[in-house]
Amino acid sequence: MSFSIMAALLALAAPGGAPVVTEICPASNAPALAELADAGSARQVLAGLLTPDAISPAAGGRFNRGAAEVAARLAPEGAAWRWSVVRSAVSADGGHGFTAGYLDETGADGKAVPFKFLAYWVRTAEGWRIAAFRKAPMPQGVRQDARTAPAPCLRSGVTMRGETVPGDAAAHRASLAAAEQRFSDDAQAMGIGPAFAKHGSALSLNMGRGAGLTLGAEAIGAEIAASNPPPLAWGSDGVLVAPGGDLGLSWGVIRIVGSPDDERGRFAFFTVWHRAGPAEPWRYIAE
Structure with missing residues (x-):
């Protein structure tokens, strides 16, 4: 599969386990991509990146809760994702952060659908993990150059x-x-x-x-x-x-x-x- 993340989300696939995200806030916004081609389906990769108590908004005022439910609801079976991070930030203490940008989803039938996404991250002993995740569909026929351009990461200047x-x-x-x-x-x-x-x-x-x-x-x-x-x-x-x-x-x-x-x-x-x-x-x- 092609689950790619801009340099704003450098990641490595841990042998036999979940991907290890080592950085969500780079020093630059260079458009290099980190491939997770051997990490499995989008659903498997997302499940591995979520915290056990992760949440995602769902219909009717409810939340999907837990890594398995969030991944199953948001990543269709057999789908591949390609992420492009265009906004990111990390807290002054280095323990929390967020990323936002675009997610191109290619289904098992080969059909590509564009989305926007927002993720809130917490740093754990295993690396960065997603505590909250949301994706929303984009208008059909959107051209790549119509999307918001990447910007340097926001790092808090106040250590509190x-x-x-x-x-x-x-x-x-x-x-x-x-x-x-x-x-x-x-x-x-x-x-x-x-x-x-x-x-x-x-x-x-x-x-x-x-x-x-x-x-x-x-x-x-x-x-x-x-x-x-x-x-x-x-x-x-x-x-x-x-x-x-x-x-x-x-x-x-x-x-x-x-x-x-x-x-x-x-x-x-x-x-x-x-x-x-x-x-x-x-x-x-x-x-």
């Missing part, structure tokens, strides 16, 4: 580990959950488009509706406002934060305000958040 105190892990999680709640509250008060503009930054990305990723909070807010969404409310059902407190993951369920509380008005989500320092506000950086 030296500023933490015992018990800060719980405080980091609580602060991120509170930021997610403020985001939802503002969406209901000012509209979801303006809320996306307010709670992001110039570094933010959204998987978007077009050929490429949507970059920058202002552009994301404008795109979402133009889609005229119904009133929405959400909150964190779970959070995961890097030990240094500068990068984190929040996940939960978005609900259409005023609609029946069933699968027709519920949508699972996860969002990657970043903050520049312990006294700085959280801003979503990828979702």
Whole structure:
């Protein structure tokens, strides 16, 4: 199979086991590819890269949970994947990160389908592993040159580990959950488009509706406002934060305000958040 990852995701196939990802945040954005031609099918490779408790949004406001379920739901049997990473970041302590970009899926029938993807990673004793993964279809007929161009990795310039105190892990999680709640509250008060503009930054990305990723909070807010969404409310059902407190993951369920509380008005989500320092506000950086 041809499961390829840009230099932003250097990987080696471990003999007889799962692939070992050694780097998700390179010093440059050179377009060299690391081949995993002998690692097996996309489903096998993805399962090997996921944490045991990995999540992925599914229909009806639910999540696929666990490596086996996530891989089975997202990687069709016999499919091959080719990944191109165009955005990546690593936390100041080097323990968490994310990648986003494009995924070309070739099915067992030979048909190729383009997707966008977003992955949140945690460093383990076995190397980098994916804690949350999402893929979304791209418009049909998209040309390769219409996609968002690669950019250098974001490395946090603030090392916050030296500023933490015992018990800060719980405080980091609580602060991120509170930021997610403020985001939802503002969406209901000012509209979801303006809320996306307010709670992001110039570094933010959204998987978007077009050929490429949507970059920058202002552009994301404008795109979402133009889609005229119904009133929405959400909150964190779970959070995961890097030990240094500068990068984190929040996940939960978005609900259409005023609609029946069933699968027709519920949508699972996860969002990657970043903050520049312990006294700085959280801003979503990828979702």
